[in-house]
Amino acid sequence: MQLGGLLGAPLTWMLVIYLGSLISLLITSLYTTNDFTGNLVKTVSLTNFRVLVSDPTFRIVTIRTVFIAMSVTVIDLVLALPIAFFMAKVASRRTRRALAVAVVLPLWASYLVKAYCWRILLDPVGGVMKQSLGFSPGFGVVATVLVLAYLWLPYMALPIYAGLEKLPDSLLDASGDLGARGGRTFRSVVLPMLTPSIVAGAIFTFSLSLGDYIAVQIVGGTTRTMGNVIYQDFGGGNLPQAAAFACVPVAIMAVLLVAIRRTGALENL
Amino acid sequence: MLVSRRGRIGLWVATAVVLAFLYVPLVVILVLSFSSSKAFIWPPPGYSTQWWVRAFHESGPRDAFITSVKVALAATGLALVLGSLASLAVNRFRFFGRNTVSLLLVLPIALPGIVTGVALNAGFQQAGIPLGYLTLIVAHSTFCIVVVFNNVIARLRRLAPNVDEASADLGGDLFQTFRYVTFPLARSAILAGGLLAFALSFDEIVVTTFTAGPGIQTLPQWIFNNMFRPNQLPTVNVVAVVVVTMSIIPVYLSQRLSADPLVGIIDDA
Numbered sequence: 073m074q075l076g077g078l079l080g081a082p083l084t085w086m087l088v089i090y091l092g093s094l095i096s097l098l099i100t101s102l103y104t105t106n107d108f109t110g111n112l113v114k115t116v117s118l119t120n121f122r123v124l125v126s127d128p129t130f131r132i133v134t135i136r137t138v139f140i141a142m143s144v145t146v147i148d149l150v151l152a153l154p155i156a157f158f159m160a161k162v163a164s165r166r167t168r169r170a171l172a173v174a175v176v177l178p179l180w181a182s183y184l185v186k187a188y189c190w191r192i193l194l195d196p197v198g199g200v201m202k203q204s205l206g207f208s209p210g211f212g213v214v215a216t217v218l219v220l221a222y223l224w225l226p227y228m229a230l231p232i233y234a235g236l237e238k239l240p241d242s243l244l245d246a247s248g249d250l251g252a253r254g255g256r257t258f259r260s261v262v263l264p265m266l267t268p269s270i271v272a273g274a275i276f277t278f279s280l281s282l283g284d285y286i287a288v289q290i291v292g293g294t295t296r297t298m299g300n301v302i303y304q305d306f307g308g309g310n311l312p313q314a315a316a317f318a319c320v321p322v323a324i325m326a327v328l329l330v331a332i333r334r335t336g337a338l339e340n341l
Numbered sequence: 342m343l344v345s346r347r348g349r350i351g352l353w354v355a356t357a358v359v360l361a362f363l364y365v366p367l368v369v370i371l372v373l374s375f376s377s378s379k380a381f382i383w384p385p386p387g388y389s390t391q392w393w394v395r396a397f398h399e400s401g402p403r404d405a406f407i408t409s410v411k412v413a414l415a416a417t418g419l420a421l422v423l424g425s426l427a428s429l430a431v432n433r434f435r436f437f438g439r440n441t442v443s444l445l446l447v448l449p450i451a452l453p454g455i456v457t458g459v460a461l462n463a464g465f466q467q468a469g470i471p472l473g474y475l476t477l478i479v480a481h482s483t484f485c486i487v488v489v490f491n492n493v494i495a496r497l498r499r500l501a502p503n504v505d506e507a508s509a510d511l512g513g514d515l516f517q518t519f520r521y522v523t524f525p526l527a528r529s530a531i532l533a534g535g536l537l538a539f540a541l542s543f544d545e546i547v548v549t550t551f552t553a554g555p556g557i558q559t560l561p562q563w564i565f566n567n568m569f570r571p572n573q574l575p576t577v578n579v580v581a582v583v584v585v586t587m588s589i590i591p592v593y594l595s596q597r598l599s600a601d602p603l604v605g606i607i608d609d610a
Contacts, residue, residue: 074515078430079442082423082486086445090483093464097456100463151362154355162344162352171356173592178363180588182544184561185581188568189366192373192381200369203383222362254348275451283453286546286565299455306459306551311466318459322452 101315110309120316130301134320137297140217141281145228147221148277149270152229157262160236161244172233179226187290190219194291211293219291220281227280228273235269236262271332278328282321367585374578381574396579405563412474412559413542416481420538423482424489425531429523431490432497433505447491449484457484458551465552473554480552481545485538492534496527529598536591536598560584 102116124130159171178186193200196210209215239262247257285299292300298321305314344352369383377387396402424446431442449457461480462472470476504526508518524531546561553559558566564580567573 075430075434075436078426078433079436082427082430082446083442085423086483086486089461089464089479090449091445092468093460096463096467097460099467151359154352155359158352158356162349171360173596174360175363177588177592178367180540180591181367181585182561182564182581182588184544184546184564185370185584186366188564188577188581189370191568192574193366193369195381198381200373200381200383222366225359225363254345279451279453283455283547285455290565290568299453302455302459303550306462311459311463314459315463318456322456325452 097315097318100312101319103312105310105312112311120313123313124316124320130317130320133296133298133301136213136295137282137299137321138324140213140220140297141278143217144220144224144281145274145277147217148225148228149274151221151225152232152273156229156233156236159233160239161241175226175229175233179230183223184286186223187219187287190215190222191290194219211291211295213292213295215291215293216288216295216297219287220284221277223287224277224280227276231269231272231276232266235266239265275329275332279325282324370578370581370585374575374582376575379575392575392579396576399576401567402560402563402576402580405558405560408558409543409560412477412481413539415478416485416542417535417539419478419482420485420489421531421535424486424534424538425493425527427486428490428493428497429519432494443490446487450487454545454547455551458548461548462551471554472552474557477549477553477557480548481542484545484548485542488537488541489531489534492530492537493527496530497523500526533595533598536594540588540591 100112101120102118104113104115104117104119105111106113155171155175159168159175163171194208194211194215196202196208199208201208209218243261243265244257247261252260283299285297285303288295288297288300298317302314302317305311305317372385373381373383374392375388375390376382376385377389377391378385427442427446431439458480461476461483465472465476500523504522505518508522513521544561546559546565549559549562553562560580564577564584567577
């Protein structure tokens, strides 16, 4: 009875609104639109999914997006490890607090403003990079990866920092006493214990990159990702096709989460 | 001595580079907003406050700001109630499908934003609900519930279970226990969750695009719509600086909240 009182409202909300929406996404993906009127034709068929398989554009866009998301994740991992390690294990208490604020602050700053800043920096014609450094990668895949890595870095840095905080210093000392140098300690002690945090961060950066279409529109030039194509289909009035393609990132994330669950990393989050 | 001297210097440098990467784009826009030139000449040929004056006389960004605040306040209110209820239920009771509840709550932000957006759009269409403020607020609260839930449940888990029992032994009923014991101990976590929910909603653009009616424009949407208009860019700069500066408020508040004297007591319990 008491349980029902507490759980009733939030559970109903999530089941009706969110799960209901996901189900109608699936149902809509089985519909088609009338070519002439643009109206929804509510007959169930696999037409949209057949198009996904037969039209090579979708395959290329999917592969490109996964590649972008993987690059972003790797770059963020490389950038986050040293700063998180410095914060957790080297910096003094006061520096640590200041650094934590410095890393968190951009996380709260508007996503859109950050992407906009990079547009002004990267503009191939009159951008600030071009004027001050003499070169700029311009708008395209490289700019997209760079900006997404910038946007999602705190999502990787914070879980890794939290993981390192929990890692006892004595383990690092023990490893050093047993003769391991920095690199060996990192590989054999730090990295294995840090895996759950890295996995948590990677899920964020990968999933966020997979669905992004705003940053791609801002700095991607003509680059098209899954998000863009879904948005275009949606804007063009073809909600069923958009819904069908939206199932692809869901499927990718589902496969990824199941695979990660098998390794047992999720239980330690 | 955890890290060698060389390692320390390397970590210092890496940390400085990452921080520069995080902050240089924001500083560039700050400087450009005070440029005397309309074109983005770097370094600026002179400085003036003309763009700031102009921006504050424009109604577009102001109206969009007010819209964003209204939506974020409403969504945060709903998320606070639903998220707190869910966390109390999951923390206090053992029931079938308990882990599924957490999964269901995290789904709207674990899945790419565009999937949540298209799904909610399809859901509202199937249910025959016209897009407007209502659908926008409902959509925002759906992905805000989880941040309140996560914050509050993390606090509840750290509370000693015998606090509740002590209250019951002293004759407190369920409501009194909540009113005088649980709520005061969880208050700062609820506030922090609300803050996070507000920021998340205020900053959101992807789900917003799919669930707001045609006449509604939030601040992120205003920025996005205007950054492709060269004439408007000086105003966009000013808005960008204002938004980033405002993000200091939640960081400051959350620092204050975590410095809450209660936290120490609970940690030791």
